[in-house]
Amino acid sequence: MIRIGYACINTKLDAPNRTCRLKNATPEKILELAAANVEALQPILDWNAAQGIELFRITSDLIPFGSHPINTVPWWRILESQLARLGDFIARKGLRVSMHPGQFTILNSPRREVVANSVKELEYHTAVLDALGVDNSHKIVIHLGGVYGDKAESLSRFVENCKRLNSRIRARLVIENDERCYTVDDVLGASRAIGVPVVFDVFHHVWNPALEALPVRLIIGLAAKTWRKRDGRVKIHYSNQWPGGPAGAHSKSINVGKFLRFYDTIHDLDLDIMLEVKDKEQSVLKLFRALNARQPRAA
């Protein structure tokens, strides 16, 4: 079975994720915004469940300044019951949520302070999912980081710093190939070293290919072997090039024809596919319609 989901924002529900500027951030303000953002998740998940969209990425901005020292709010305690209620809903409906820390989360930086901030960021993301009370199949996706002129050394720094992460973080961590630095082959190697699953990003693979003798389906098979039972269903990322945009830039919307051609090569697998497109849930619905038009009981 194939499931398809989207990231962070529902473009139709009028519930923007709130934040504020650092200079305006006070504990009171942060708590108010965090509470509103957590509250706003419920209608999105309701809508998703009603549409049969079982995959969703929670924005890293759910708690403003989640890993910044200005945030001294014990939000996971104050919002405990709301978060737990959401988590119950997620489990009851068979939904799967994930998070994807931003480009500042770089475990392999040569700069200690960058690594330290990255660890804090991972602690924050883990705290969100733990507060929801969802199991370890609800993942946190990161890239390996930069190259710094020496890929082997940088890969080894990633592995070493990863091994130092606490077990709660590592239980949720998954690693993804990126479009510039680390190919899926590199990421599979890192996975062997640290024992966390691989999220294969099909689009990044196009721009930063590896294992070129292998069809994408077989690469997904290699990534699938890195997922254990407790990690849940195998997950991949899928997106298209923005036509006319800079290389590697995501398209506004999914290209249905291209997706269907890809889908035909993997439709018999058990996969969770996260779309990375600007129009979010609209692309998921587009694909549902296209799949249903072809075979009434699809997706």
Added chain:
DNA sequence: CCGCGTCAAGTTCAT
């Protein structure tokens, strides 16, 4: 009230 410059953080690549 609305428009638009700006926002915590890092790194890489194309121009």
Added chain:
DNA sequence: ATGAACTTGACGCGG
């Protein structure tokens, strides 16, 4: 050098 890309636009100042 500078800007834009990376999972996501929203805030809030100045007119």
